Amino acid sequence: MFAKNPICKLFNIKFPVIQAGMVWCSGYKLASAVSNAGGLGLLGAGSMEAEILEHHIKKMKEHTQAPFGVNIPLLGPGIENKIEVVLRNKVPIIFTSAGNPLTWTSILKGEDCRVIHVVSSTLYAQKAEAAGVDAIVAEGFEAGGHNGRDETTSFVLLPSVRKITALPLIAAGGLYGGKSMLAAFVLGADGIQVGSRFAVSEESSAHISFKKKVIEINEGETRLVLKKLAPVRLIKNDFYKKIAEAEDAGASRRELLELLGHGRSKLGIFEGDLSEGELEIGQISSEIKEIQSAGIILKEIISEYTEELKKITKL
Numbered sequence: 001m002f003a004k005n006p007i008c009k010l011f012n013i014k015f016p017v018i019q020a021g022m023v024w025c026s027g028y029k030l031a032s033a034v035s036n037a038g039g040l041g042l043l044g045a046g047s048m049e050a051e052i053l054e055h056h057i058k059k060m061k062e063h064t065q066a067p068f069g070v071n072i073p074l075l076g077p078g079i080e081n082k083i084e085v086v087l088r089n090k091v092p093i094i095f096t097s098a099g100n101p102l103t104w105t106s107i108l109k110g111e112d113c114r115v116i117h118v119v120s121s122t123l124y125a126q127k128a129e130a131a132g133v134d135a136i137v138a139e140g141f142e143a144g145g146h147n148g149r150d151e152t153t154s155f156v157l158l159p160s161v162r163k164i165t166a167l168p169l170i171a172a173g174g175l176y177g178g179k180s181m182l183a184a185f186v187l188g189a190d191g192i193q194v195g196s197r198f199a200v201s202e203e204s205s206a207h208i209s210f211k212k213k214v215i216e217i218n219e220g221e222t223r224l225v226l227k228k229l230a231p232v233r234l235i236k237n238d239f240y241k242k243i244a245e246a247e248d249a250g251a252s253r254r255e256l257l258e259l260l261g262h263g264r265s266k267l268g269i270f271e272g273d274l275s276e277g278e279l280e281i282g283q284i285s286s287e288i289k290e291i292q293s294a295g296i297i298l299k300e301i302i303s304e305y306t307e308e309l310k311k312i313t314k315l
Contacts, residue, residue: 001306002014002015002016005190005191006135006168006190006191007135007168007170007190007191008191010114010134010135010168011040011067011069011093011114012067013035013038013039013040013066013067014038014039015038015039015298015301015302016170016190016191016192017034017038017039017040017181017191017192017193017194017298017301017302018039018040018042018095018137018170018191018192018193018194019031019034019039019040019041019042019193019194019195019198019294020042020044020071020172020193020194020195020198020199021042021043021044021045021046021069021070021071021095022044022046022144022145022195022198022199022280023044023046023047023145023265023269023280024044024047024205024206024265024266024269024270025044025198025199025204025205025206025269026041026042026043026044026071026198026204026205027043027044027056027205028043028056028057028059028060028063029063029203029204029205030198030201030203030204030205030294031043031056031060031068032059032060032063032064032068033201033203033293033294033295034198034294034298035060035064035066035067035068036063036064036066036295037294037295037298037299038066038298039298040067040068040069040093041060041064041066041068041069042068042069042070042071042095043056043057043060043068043069043070043071044071045070045071045072045073045082045086046071046072046073046076047265047266047270048082049078049081050078050081050082050084050085053070053082053085053086054085054088054089057070057085057086057089057091058089067092067093068091068093069091069092069093069094069095069114069116070082070086070091070093070094070095071094071095071096071097072086072094072095072096072097073096073097073098073099073146074096074097074098074099074100074101074103074104075098075099075230079104083104083107083108086108086113087108087111087113091113092112092113092114093113093114093116094108094113094114094115094116095116095117095118095137096115096116096117096118097117097118097137097146098118098146098230100127100131101115101117101127101128101131101133102127102130102131105117105131105132105133106131106132109132109134114134114135115132115133115134116133116134116135116136116137116170117131117133117136117137118136118137118139118172119136119137119138119139119161120138120139120140120141120147120148120149120150120152120157121148121150121152121157122157122160122161122163122164125138125161125164125165126164126165129165129167133167134167134168135167135168135169135170135190136161136165136167136168136169136170137170137171137172137193138154138157138158138161138169138170138171138172138189139154139157139172139173139193140152140153140154140155140156140157140158140171140172140173140174141153141154141173141224142154142173142174142282142283142284143172143173143174143195143233143282143283144195144196144199144222144233144280144281144282144283144285145195145232145233145280145281145282146230146231146232147173147224147231147232147233148231149227149231151224153173153174154171154172154173154174154175154184154187155183155187157173158171158184158187158188158189159187159188161188162187162188162189163188168190168191169188169189169190169191170189170190170191170192170193171184171187171189171191171192171193172192172193172194172195173282174282174283174284175192175193175194175195175284176194176196176197176284176287176288177300177301177304177305178300178301178302178303178304178305178306178307178308179304179305179308180192180284181301181304181305182305182308182309182312194297194301195282196214196281196282196284196285196288197284197288197297198294198297199211199214199281200214200215200285200288200291201291201292201293201294201297202291202292202293202294203293203294205270206269206270207269207270207271207272208272209272209274210268210269210270210272210274210279211291212291213235213274213279214235214279214281214285214288215285215288215289215290215291217235217281217285217286218286219283219286220286221235221236221286222234222235222236222281222282222283222285223236223240223244225240225243225244225247226243226247226256226260227247228247228251228252228253228256229253229256229257229260232278232280233280233281233282233283234278234279234280234281235279235280235281235285237268237274237275237276237277237279238275238276239264239268239275239276239277239278240279242259243256243259243260246259264276264277264278265277265278265280268280
């Protein structure tokens with residue numbers, strides 16, 4: 001079905017579905033399960049020190065013979081060490097985000113890596129293409145975790161990015177199943193990146209309390225905050241309320257940093273503190289009502305896509 005798909009050809013995978021490299025969720029268990037099911041699994045290096053990342057890369061190679069990659073946010077400490085780890089271990093696919101792609105793209109490509117950069121606007125898409133990336137992820141405002149300040153939705157962003165680049169294009173933000181996959185393809189995408197649904201999968205390293213919280217929430221129970229720092233979408237809990245009240249009161253960047261402190265996402269996602277932790281998840285989480293295995297999730301996405309494509313073809 002996807003033999004000629006640009007994303008499948010680029011990564012040598014069966015299905016054009018990428019599992020997002022999410023902090024505190026995307027360890028080797030999740031990434032290898034997705035890769036073994038025919039998608040592309042990504043290790044989330046954003047919450048890993050270099051030595052932990054290397055451990056997960058080695059475990060990936062033990063658990064799958066299929067292609068996999070690493071997502072590296074380009075802001076924050078220790079980037080050089082993480083780059084050195086992926087190059088030393090010959091990771092062939094690197095997704096970069098939250099920073100300037102010009103800094104590392106040529107270095108990574110010089111070591112035969114395929115480089116894909118995540119963008120939230122057409123301007124950043126142009127910069128990514130100019131930097132020499134192999135593909136682009138266009139991530140809409142609906143996405144969980146760190147997000148674009150302009151709050152551009154996927155349905156607006158995708159066709160806009162498609163107009164200005166011929167590079168393979170991956171849709172992210174608000175992607176759940178085969179229906180949204182088909183919609184993304186109609187708008188110009190060649191593949192999709194799914195985060196929230198895999199974040200609460202059986203293989204995700206997130207705390208069970210976090211997973212249960214996600215499947216309980218309804219529409220409107222997440223919001224983008226901390227735009228003076230790095231915009232992030234959070235479930236509305238006690239910590240969120242403190243941040244929202246401070247922002248409404250005109251808190252400065254310094255005041256918000258003090259309120260944020262350190263390790264909030266680990267506290268919420270990995271350790272399961274539902275009150276004081278950062279609970280990062282996308283808007284589509286209101287549609288997630290059960291914890292499933294990664295393989296079943298991928299199977300359902302492709303099955304639904306196939307059925308919906310048949311319906312549209314009949315029209």
